[in-house]
Amino acid sequence: MSKKLLEFKGINIPKTKLGQTKMEKLLASSEELFAKNGFYATSISDICKHAGTAVGTFYIYFETKTDVYKYLMETYKREIKDRLAENIKDCKTRYDKEREGIKCFIKYAVSEPNVYNIIWGSLSIDRQLFVDYYTSFASSYSRALREDDDVFLSDTDSIAYMLMGISNFLGLKAMFTSMTDEQVDEMVDTTVMPALKCGILK
Amino acid sequence: MSKKLLEFKGINIPKTKLGQTKMEKLLASSEELFAKNGFYATSISDICKHAGTAVGTFYIYFETKTDVYKYLMETYKREIKDRLAENIKDCKTRYDKEREGIKCFIKYAVSEPNVYNIIWGSLSIDRQLFVDYYTSFASSYSRALREDDDVFLSDTDSIAYMLMGISNFLGLKAMFTSMTDEQVDEMVDTTVMPALKCGILK
DNA sequence: TTTGAATATGAATATTGTTCATATTTTCTC
DNA sequence: GAGAAAATATGAACAATATTCATATTCAAA
Numbered sequence: 001m002s003k004k005l006l007e008f009k010g011i012n013i014p015k016t017k018l019g020q021t022k023m024e025k026l027l028a029s030s031e032e033l034f035a036k037n038g039f040y041a042t043s044i045s046d047i048c049k050h051a052g053t054a055v056g057t058f059y060i061y062f063e064t065k066t067d068v069y070k071y072l073m074e075t076y077k078r079e080i081k082d083r084l085a086e087n088i089k090d091c092k093t094r095y096d097k098e099r100e101g102i103k104c105f106i107k108y109a110v111s112e113p114n115v116y117n118i119i120w121g122s123l124s125i126d127r128q129l130f131v132d133y134y135t136s137f138a139s140s141y142s143r144a145l146r147e148d149d150d151v152f153l154s155d156t157d158s159i160a161y162m163l164m165g166i167s168n169f170l171g172l173k174a175m176f177t178s179m180t181d182e183q184v185d186e187m188v189d190t191t192v193m194p195a196l197k198c199g200i201l202k
Numbered sequence: 203m204s205k206k207l208l209e210f211k212g213i214n215i216p217k218t219k220l221g222q223t224k225m226e227k228l229l230a231s232s233e234e235l236f237a238k239n240g241f242y243a244t245s246i247s248d249i250c251k252h253a254g255t256a257v258g259t260f261y262i263y264f265e266t267k268t269d270v271y272k273y274l275m276e277t278y279k280r281e282i283k284d285r286l287a288e289n290i291k292d293c294k295t296r297y298d299k300e301r302e303g304i305k306c307f308i309k310y311a312v313s314e315p316n317v318y319n320i321i322w323g324s325l326s327i328d329r330q331l332f333v334d335y336y337t338s339f340a341s342s343y344s345r346a347l348r349e350d351d352d353v354f355l356s357d358t359d360s361i362a363y364m365l366m367g368i369s370n371f372l373g374l375k376a377m378f379t380s381m382t383d384e385q386v387d388e389m390v391d392t393t394v395m396p397a398l399k400c401g402i403l404k
Numbered sequence: 405t406t407t408g409a410a411t412a413t414g415a416a417t418a419t420t421g422t423t424c425a426t427a428t429t430t431t432c433t434c
Numbered sequence: 435g436a437g438a439a440a441a442t443a444t445g446a447a448c449a450a451t452a453t454t455c456a457t458a459t460t461c462a463a464a
Contacts, residue, residue, distance in 0.1 A: 014410085015409085015410065015411095015462095016409095016410060016411075018410085018411070018460075019410070019411065019461095022411080022412085038326055038327075038329075039326055040242060040326065040327070043450080043451065044451080044453080045450095045451085045452090054412060054413045055453085056413055056414065056454085056455080057412055057413075059453070059454075060411065060412080065452065065453090094403055094404075098403060116325055117325055120322040120325055121322075121325060123318060124240050124241055124242065124319055124326060124327075125242070125326075127240075131378060134378075135378060150403055150404035151402065152396070152397070152402055152403070152404065153402065155389065155393040157375070158375065158393045158394065159393065159397070161371040161374065162367075162368045162371065162397065162402070164367075165366075165367030165368045165369070165370055165371030166368060167367070168371065169364065169366050169367030169370065170363050170364065170367065172363065173359070173363040176333060176336075176337060187357065187360055190357070191355050191360045191361065192360065194354070195354070195361070195364065196401055196402050197404075198401045199354065199397070199398055199399045199401045200353065200354055200361055200365070200399075201297045201300060201353060201398050201399055202296075202352035202353075202399075216441085217430095217431090217440085218430055218431075218441065218442075220429070220430070220441085220442070221430095221441070221442065245419080245420060245421080246420080246421060247420085256443060256444040257421090257422085257445070258422095258442095258443065258444055259442075259443055260422095261421095261422070261423075262442065266422080267421065267422090
């Protein structure tokens, strides 16, 4: 259950077992309370009470409250990347990759509705974080599209943003209505993929 | 310049000239400071200092800080609706409506980059506000699609979310790179519309 | 076992959103 | 225009917050 702790600015990695335990508890509590009550309605003392630590302990591992947020965002980012890679690894055509990728993304959105809070909310907390997230995602996506030979249209950068938009907003719809995996599959197979292959409008 | 003030819960409409002036100054300052520093980095006393009022004055017109936020969100919502309606009013086909609607939305996103902060940020501030915004937008969109006869595919609700996703994410791209109106037109004409008519993938 | 480094603690601080009693201005009535 | 009532303005005061820090405890390596 205890994954490798990520390192970056604003985060101080513990050097002992005790420290690791405390930091993991703080992270788990932060994630749970942010999901339940939101970032701003969750106070540091709430997090610490829930994790069973003193307030000062929090500040040993995180320089500011925003830094836990960044940490969780990075976690979700990696989780999404890993899941997508895993789910499309056996697909030969771009068509198959998109079908599996979109299904995977939407199902993830339903199972972890907090990703939108974290990723879209970053726009209000640290704009650069948000810009970096999507420009880097779009740039990988665009490169991948260019390498496959079954993509119409040359402006793969715009296509990448369109496809990201489709996934993200269908994820929203699925989240709002708590769609099941079967409903997601059905929607993607009967509506989304035909739209990507044949268009939407006459 | 001074538009009609909107009425709803959490907002107290002033009844004198003096009150209107003060409220308008508070709104303008809120919008400016939220855009520059974000909702949470802007304090009530910042807003009041900038507007030239005392802190107590703020609370005559807005019950909480979140209520100014709601007010601004409602403003943007109406602005977007009005602009879209105005821009597609002469279009006969759904194809033409989409072309003009998408162009209009993207240009608006570039000119008012704060809309994303306000609308997407609402997810972290008042989840219901966010859900209501998109479900109501999607439901009107879906109804409009059903009434036109040049839309492939029967699940107009999913199509509505896809189209909203496309507009919103292309708006993001345009905002990130500060695209000009001409660049937006070019992108929509040569990439987006062909994609909507003929699809993206082989 | 000893020692220095790592960690834990919670009271103290500065800043925040919000309230309220008091003072001023506007509007209405005569 | 005078006076009264309603609307508005004010900023000090309050509770809650994020963050700091001096002190106490625990860990790991020799």
